[in-house]
Amino acid sequence: MELIDFYADWCGPCQMMKPVVEEFEKAHPEITVKSINIDDEEELAEKYGVSSIPCFVVLKDGEEVAREVGAMPLKKLEKLVGVKRG
Amino acid sequence: MKKYDVIIVGAGIAGLTAAIYVSRAGKSVLVLESTMQGGQIINTINIENWPGDFKVSGAELSQKIYKQAEGLGAEIDFDNVEKIEKITEGFRVVAEDDEYIAGAIILAVGADPRKLSEKQTQDAGKRPISYCATCDGALYKGKPVVVVGSGNTAKHEMEYLQNIASKVYHIHHDDPIPEDAEAVFVAIGRVPATGNFADLVDLDERGYVVAGEDCKTSTPGVFVAGDCRTKEIRQLVTAAADGAVAATEACRYLG
Numbered sequence: 554m555e556l557i558d559f560y561a562d563w564c565g566p567c568q569m570m571k572p573v574v575e576e577f578e579k580a581h582p583e584i585t586v587k588s589i590n591i592d593d594e595e596e597l598a599e600k601y602g603v604s605s606i607p608c609f610v611v612l613k614d615g616e617e618v619a620r621e622v623g624a625m626p627l628k629k630l631e632k633l634v635g636v637k638r639g
Numbered sequence: 640m641k642k643y644d645v646i647i648v649g650a651g652i653a654g655l656t657a658a659i660y661v662s663r664a665g666k667s668v669l670v671l672e673s674t675m676q677g678g679q680i681i682n683t684i685n686i687e688n689w690p691g692d693f694k695v696s697g698a699e700l701s702q703k704i705y706k707q708a709e710g711l712g713a714e715i716d717f718d719n720v721e722k723i724e725k726i727t728e729g730f731r732v733v734a735e736d737d738e739y740i741a742g743a744i745i746l747a748v749g750a751d752p753r754k755l756s757e758k759q760t761q762d763a764g765k766r767p768i769s770y771c772a773t774c775d776g777a778l779y780k781g782k783p784v785v786v787v788g789s790g791n792t793a794k795h796e797m798e799y800l801q802n803i804a805s806k807v808y809h810i811h812h813d814d815p816i817p818e819d820a821e822a823v824f825v826a827i828g829r830v831p832a833t834g835n836f837a838d839l840v841d842l843d844e845r846g847y848v849v850a851g852e853d854c855k856t857s858t859p860g861v862f863v864a865g866d867c868r869t870k871e872i873r874q875l876v877t878a879a880a881d882g883a884v885a886a887t888e889a890c891r892y893l894g
């Protein structure tokens with residue numbers, strides 16, 4: 554499983570998500586988390602059709618299985634990826 | 640069921656400030672937030688009128704107040720409140736994941752952007768619809784976009800996008816959407832997020848919770864703070880001020 558976090562430095566909700574994503578990584582070392590700065594990697598953002606950030610895309614075997622846009626608490630991020638703590 | 644002296648609905652600036660005051664008064668307090676602490680201000684990059692912190696970002700300000708409330712002992716949890724009922728012990732708070740009991744309630748649910756009309760949404764088709772130019776504008780570098788709305792916010796969104804997009808169309812509510820616009824930015828006002836509480840307290844015809852400067856609603860034990868209250872000036876400092884008043888009144892109600 555992979556979680557891609559599309560963000561930018563100028564985006565407020567993305568800033569709010571930084572500690573949440575860090576907490577997620579700590580709690581779920583089995584999931585690969587990739588944070589993509591859309592200003593540096595425009596092609597990737599375009600490839601995934603990102604039209605609003607923060608945007609979280611979940612991949613399973615390289616295929617997109619879930620996606621959600623906007624700031625959300627850890628609980629919701631875990632639900633999106635389909636993992637639970639503990 | 641978990642019991643608290645005060646339950647605050649919404650962790651925006653009003654709700655978090657109320658949590659600071661309730662905690663300092665020595666009462667137990669739970670803040671329930673459906674999405675993210677900070678509320679509507681987290682999209683704003685440069686705040687110039689919050690005293691003591693010139694050009695602070697909404698995200699930074701929100702984190703600071705959140706940590707302050709937590710540090711004083713307020714509990715903050717993420718759950719969407721669906722219903723609140725009066726019971727003999729106080730109030731039953733029904734949220735998506737859990738249920739709680741509180742002696743007093745503070746509604747600090749703020750306001751959401753007004754959604755694009757159905758006609759314009761159809762017109763937009765598959766094109767992305769955004770309610771925040773500072774969040775999404777940069778994704779349309781060198782592309783034509785359109786801003787819908789005629790108020791101050793729409794004007795700001797246009798100014799912001801003019802530095803990014805190749806062309807910024809400006810239309811009003813119910814005008815047709817230009818064919819070549821690749822994204823639709825909407826700024827047509829805000830609506831109070833009070834729908835779940837219409838049975839609990841009196842709302843005015845636009846959905847705002849009816850209360851004066853004392854933040855007391857039509858239901859004893861239920862108080863209201865911030866943008867969701869009937870008032871003239873909806874700003875950060877007035878939201879924070881409401882938080883202080885509502886918290887103090889709630890503690891006085893509990894005795």
Ligand SMILES: Cc1cc2nc3c(=O)[nH]c(=O)nc-3n(C[C@H](O)[C@H](O)[C@H](O)COP(=O)(O)OP(=O)(O)OC[C@H]3O[C@@H](n4cnc5c(N)ncnc54)[C@H](O)[C@@H]3O)c2cc1C
Nearest residue numbers: 649651652653673678679720748749750865866873874875
């Ligand atoms: C683009 C923009 C720029 C602005 N710039 C400024 C500025 O520079 N200076 C200034 O003073 N003001 C500014 N404002 C106004 C300011 O943001 C608001 O007045 C203030 O943030 C209102 O705070 P609040 O706590 O009342 O509501 P909100 O910030 O709306 O918070 C309400 C919270 O309640 C939560 N909630 C709603 N319903 C439920 C539910 N059922 N269960 C659980 N949680 C729920 C929401 O998710 C939200 O987090 C700006 C507003 C906008 C939109």
